[in-house]
Amino acid sequence: MSAHMSPDTVLKVENLTVWFPLRRSIVDVIRRKPRRYVHAVDGIDFEIRRGETFCLVGESGCGKTTTGKAILRLVDIYAGHVYYKPAKETIAELEAMGVDVIDGEIVDIAAVPPKKMKPLRRELQMIYQDPFGSLNPRFKIKEILEEPLLVHGVGETPDEREEQVIKALESVKLIPPEDFMNRFPHQLSGGQRQRVAVARAMMLNPQLIVADEPVSMLDVSIRAEILELMMELKQSRNLTYVFITHDLAVARYICDRIAVMYLGKIVEIAKATELIENPLHPYTKALIAAIPEPDPSNKAKLREVPIKGEVPSAVLIPPGCRFHPRCLPYEAEKASLENLCPVHVPPLVEVEEDHYVACWLYDKVRQSAGL
């Protein structure tokens, strides 16, 4: 456990844990029952390389959005580290504010006091799912895009800022920009709104963008357009994306690597094509089997999804591997796995090259834990 990062790594998450406390009833307080928590993110590790699109995939409630927010420090981090390499100027600014900088280039976002996050916020931006909810309906498009500049004191004069707004609108292909600047969000279509949201995230020349389901609210016919735009901007601005989605098919088209989450844990990480063509974790297998495809021959047969039961509550997490109550391979070989799956939490281990999985079915995982 250390802050050591290889040169091409831009973000390294170590044992990231986000728990949300539940309210205790007066009876619980009197009986001195311990406080209970929603284990939204329960100790995850991953690294993101500079310039890559890293996908977090999982069902609702698996903690993928919370992970994205934790990286930006938009939720309180309960434990763990989020090591990040900011730009040189930001480092200087942070040092001047008295923030600990490791090895002269790494900052632990989890340890930065909230009030000193501001220089980092320039570099870390977010694109939200719902372009109807994420844009202030009382602001004109121009004001929406100017806001980050004002907050961070970029651009001396109004004219200078307006020039930047125009450039930003052009970069997201809202052309001519003069047409859009004075409109309100409700006068735009869903796709145009999401472009504004993308433009806003780009205003401060960020390094890393967390995109939380940026196309799931949009119609299929325009999704590809927004995805293409995001990929273009990534290329031209040398960005790194954390792309959060529930849709493995979308992930396959734009992601370099995919991490699959289940109930607050990462169960598998691999290159996008590798993960989809050769899934190792039983949960990933079920997820892939469940995705419908536009092939009318599917009509004749039932879709076999190798999983049972439902997602348990994130308050009462099953012991050991949290997937074992729903796992079919475990059920089939209960006798040999009984001392493993329901007892010990499987670590995330590199089983094949650049393919990590947290499942006791694999020898390498057992060996690494000495079990």
Next chain:
Amino acid sequence: MPLLEVKNLKTYYYTLRGVVKAVDDVSFTLEKGEVLGLAGESGCGKSTVAWSLLGMPPSPGRIAGGHIYLHDDEAGETYDIANMAEEELRSKVRWRKISMVFQGAMNALTPVHRVGDQIAEPLILHAGMTKEEAMNRVVELLNMVGLDDTIAMRYPHELSGGQKQRVVIAMALALDPDIVIADEPTTALDVVVQAQILNLMKELQWKKKRSIILITHDLSIIAELADKVAIMYAGKIVEIGPSSEIFNNPQHPYTQLLLKAIPRLRGPIDKLAYIPGTPPDLMSPPPGCRFYPRCPYAMDVCMREEPEMVEVGKDHYVACWLHSKR
């Protein structure tokens, strides 16, 4: 004689700012035991079609023209839902002949009544069962959708999303209707639960040859269930035909582009297609073909005249000038 015949249906919303032609001259038929998939993007009028079929387009909408003929085998009668008195609709059609699985199961159940009582309500009110008979039927229905008896005593907040969707399906099947309309039945669900619900719908369909109208924006879901597919764009059906034809041999440019825009899990990673522009404002739709401003093959005639439906294959119809003989 088809079970349901929709002819030149027009449903308009009479808003203060003008008339929105949400469904404009839509025709299709539905045979007994057939699954019709109605696909299109948000705002294309597909949900309005669903509500019109129940004779209750949401206010300020009204059925402005056309006919919805429903053939009732038992009574040997044919009703025209588009021109029927509310009282008669309630006693003869709704829930008994045509029922609906609503979009967003989360909101389709009332939070203050037990699930069992909610399913029993139409049984008591429409079928005149006693409370006891109704409760027996409720248990039967719950088992049919793969839930156990104890669910009847629970409140909706105690159920998961998938369980709630199953309850909503059970409600729709309560009076054994001929036609079930499913409006985005799996949209709010996770993929694993969605696959389970689709399997359930398939099984129910195989067991009892019910007619289903499946409405969704997701063509992959339509492919799982539908025999026949209708593609809607801006209030009109632009292409309708057997499922295999629509997916393997689409003829309308809109259908072709829509299919290319779907990200797929298997096969080569091609560049995803998209359709530039946005659908037209339905208050003042463009003259001629409504798709021409976004169509890569637009010709002069497209912006002047509206294309007629022409048959391009067996039971396969397209409304596009590329196929019309003039």
